[in-house]
Amino acid sequence: MKITRQAFLALLAAAARAFPRPRRMAMAIDLAKCWKDRGCTRCSQACHAAHNVPQIPDRRREIKWIWKDRFENAFGEESASPAVAGAPVPLLCNHCEHPACVKVCPTGATFKRASDGLVMMDEHRCIGCRYCMAACPYGSRSFNWSDPRPFLRTIDPAYPTRTKGVVEKCTFCAERLARGGQPACVEVCPPKAMVFGDAADPSSAVAQLLQTRHAFRRKPELGAGPNVFYLL
Amino acid sequence: MSERAIIATGIALFLAAACFPFYRNAAAPPRPLVLPLPAGERECIAPVAYMRASHGDLLLAWRDRVVRSGERVFTAPDGRVRELSLTRTCLGCHEKAAFCDRCHDYVAIGPDCWNCHVDPRRPQ
Ligand code: SF4
Ligand code: SF4
Numbered sequence: 001m002k003i004t005r006q007a008f009l010a011l012l013a014a015a016a017r018a019f020p021r022p023r024r025m026a027m028a029i030d031l032a033k034c035w036k037d038r039g040c041t042r043c044s045q046a047c048h049a050a051h052n053v054p055q056i057p058d059r060r061r062e063i064k065w066i067w068k069d070r071f072e073n074a075f076g077e078e079s080a081s082p083a084v085a086g087a088p089v090p091l092l093c094n095h096c097e098h099p100a101c102v103k104v105c106p107t108g109a110t111f112k113r114a115s116d117g118l119v120m121m122d123e124h125r126c127i128g129c130r131y132c133m134a135a136c137p138y139g140s141r142s143f144n145w146s147d148p149r150p151f152l153r154t155i156d157p158a159y160p161t162r163t164k165g166v167v168e169k170c171t172f173c174a175e176r177l178a179r180g181g182q183p184a185c186v187e188v189c190p191p192k193a194m195v196f197g198d199a200a201d202p203s204s205a206v207a208q209l210l211q212t213r214h215a216f217r218r219k220p221e222l223g224a225g226p227n228v229f230y231l232l
Numbered sequence: 233m234s235e236r237a238i239i240a241t242g243i244a245l246f247l248a249a250a251c252f253p254f255y256r257n258a259a260a261p262p263r264p265l266v267l268p269l270p271a272g273e274r275e276c277i278a279p280v281a282y283m284r285a286s287h288g289d290l291l292l293a294w295r296d297r298v299v300r301s302g303e304r305v306f307t308a309p310d311g312r313v314r315e316l317s318l319t320r321t322c323l324g325c326h327e328k329a330a331f332c333d334r335c336h337d338y339v340a341i342g343p344d345c346w347n348c349h350v351d352p353r354r355p356q
Binding site for chain 2: 052111113115120122123124155156157158159160161162163174178179
C-alpha cells in the first residue's frame with residue numbers, strides 16, 4: 001500500500017492526539033514575595049488543616065508536609081550570602097523527576113504518577129520500613145511513630161488521617177487538583193508567592209516564570225530533578 | 233462407687249458444662265440483625281445482594297482506582313455520577329455507627345478502614 005505524504009502527516013497528528021503529552025506539575029516560589037512577612041505560616045497552616053496533619057510537640061516525632069527552614073539549611077552554607085542567610089524558605093516534597101523514594105520503596109506504596117508527575121503515597125500499602133525517608137535527599141517525609149489522632153485538635157472528615165506506622169508527605173494536593181483546584185498553600189498565600197501549574201505547557205504561568213526569572217532548586221547536583229523551583 | 237465411675241461422671245459433667253454455649257445457641261431463636269437504612273434513599277449504588285456479599289471487594293477496587301489511577305467518579309446504575317469515596321458516598325447515606333459498626337460487630341470482624349477514614353457524623 002502506498003501512503004501519501006498528506007495521509008502520513010494526518011496519521012501522525014491523530015496519533016499525537018490519541019496519546020496526550022503527560023503533564024509535569026511544578027511549583028515556583030518567589031522568595032522576595034514570601035519574605036514580605038517572614039513570620040507568616042499561612043501555607044503550612046492551610047495545608048496541615050486540609051490534610052489532618054497533627055501538631056506533635058516532640059520534634060523528633062513531628063509530622064510536616066510544608067514548613068520553613070533557614071536559607072543555608074535549604075541550599076547549603078556556600079549559597080547563603082549575608083543578604084539571605086537566616087531567611088526562612090518554604091520547603092516541601094519536590095515531586096522529583098527521578099525520585100529516590102520511589103526507587104527504594106519495596107511495596108510500591110510511593111509511586112510517580114505517569115499522567116502529571118506527582119509523587120504519590122498509597123498509605124494502604126505502606127509497611128513503615130522508612131527506606132523512603134532514608135533515600136529522600138530533602139527530608140520531605142515524616143513517620144507516624146504513634147496514632148496521630150490524639151494530636152489533632154479538629155479533624156476534617158473530607159480527608160483521611162493516617163495511622164501509626166506509615167510515612168506521609170506533601171501530595172501537591174492531588175485531591176484538590178482532581179476537582180480542578182489549586183494546592184491549598186498556593187491558594188492561601190497572602191502575597192501570592194507560590195505559582196503552581198504544568199511546566200510542560202509553555203503557556204502556563206509557571207513555565208513562563210521559569211523562562212523569564214532566575215530559578216534555582218535544592219541540591220541540583222544530585223540529579224533528582226526537583227519540581228519545586230525558587231525565584232529570586 | 234468405683235474410682236472409674238467417679239472419673240467418668242466427672243468427665244461427662246465437664247463436657248456437658250463446656251458445651252453449654254453450643255446447645256444454648258442451638259435452642260435460642262435466631263436473632264436476625266436489622267440494620268437501619270438511610271431514610272429517603274431507595275437504591276444503593278448496586279443491588280442489595282451484591283452489596284451484602286461484596287462491598288468489601290467493591291471498596292478495595294474503589295481504593296485502587298482513586299489512589300493508583302486517579303479516577304475519582306463513577307456512574308452508578310441509577311445513572312447518577314457519584315464520587316468513589318467511602319466517606320462522602322457511602323457515609324453520605326449510611327450511618328457508620330448504626331450500619332457498618334453494628335454489622336461488623338455482629339459478624340465479629342474489625343476492618344481497619346477507620347484507622348484513617350473518618351466518620352463525618354463524629355469526626356473525633
Ligand atoms: S515506609 Fe512505606 S512508602 Fe516508605 S519505602 Fe517503606 S513501604 Fe514505601
Ligand atoms: S523530595 Fe523526597 S519524597 Fe519528594 S519526590 Fe523527591 S525524593 Fe521523593
